[in-house]
Amino acid sequence: MLQDTQVIRYYQNLTDGMVDLWHRGRRYDEIQSYMDGYLACLRYSNTLEPYLIHHLEEEAWSFLRDPSNFALTQLQTEPDYY
Numbered sequence: 001m002l003q004d005t006q007v008i009r010y011y012q013n014l015t016d017g018m019v020d021l022w023h024r025g026r027r028y029d030e031i032q033s034y035m036d037g038y039l040a041c042l043r044y045s046n047t048l049e050p051y052l053i054h055h056l057e058e059e060a061w062s063f064l065r066d067p068s069n070f071a072l073t074q075l076q077t078e079p080d081y082y
Contacts, residue, residue, distance in 0.1 A: 002059055007052050014038050014056075015063050022070045035060055 002008050014035065021031050039060070042053050063069055 002055060004052055007048060007056050010042065010048070011056055011059055014060055015069070018060075018064065019070065028064075032064065035064060 002011055017038070018031050018035060021034060026034075039053060039057050042048055042056070043050070048056070
């Protein structure tokens with residue numbers, strides 16, 4: 001579980017980008033490449049401690065492997081009673 005606020009922000013940004021790519025029709029391997037590049041940039045920039053990036057990577061992989069994160073949600077409409 002992520003607890004550092006800055007790491008949580010990076011996680012949210014990463015996962016939002018992954019879902020956005022999925023909705024644009026990108027394949028799994030392209031989303032994985034995006035995630036790998038995002039994490040590589042964090043490592044290269046020394047923005048976070050390496051152990052925090054490792055935790056972020058573990059959580060991102062869990063997110064990527066869960067198919068429910070990429071399911072299209074159906075909008076529920078209210079019944080028309082008029």
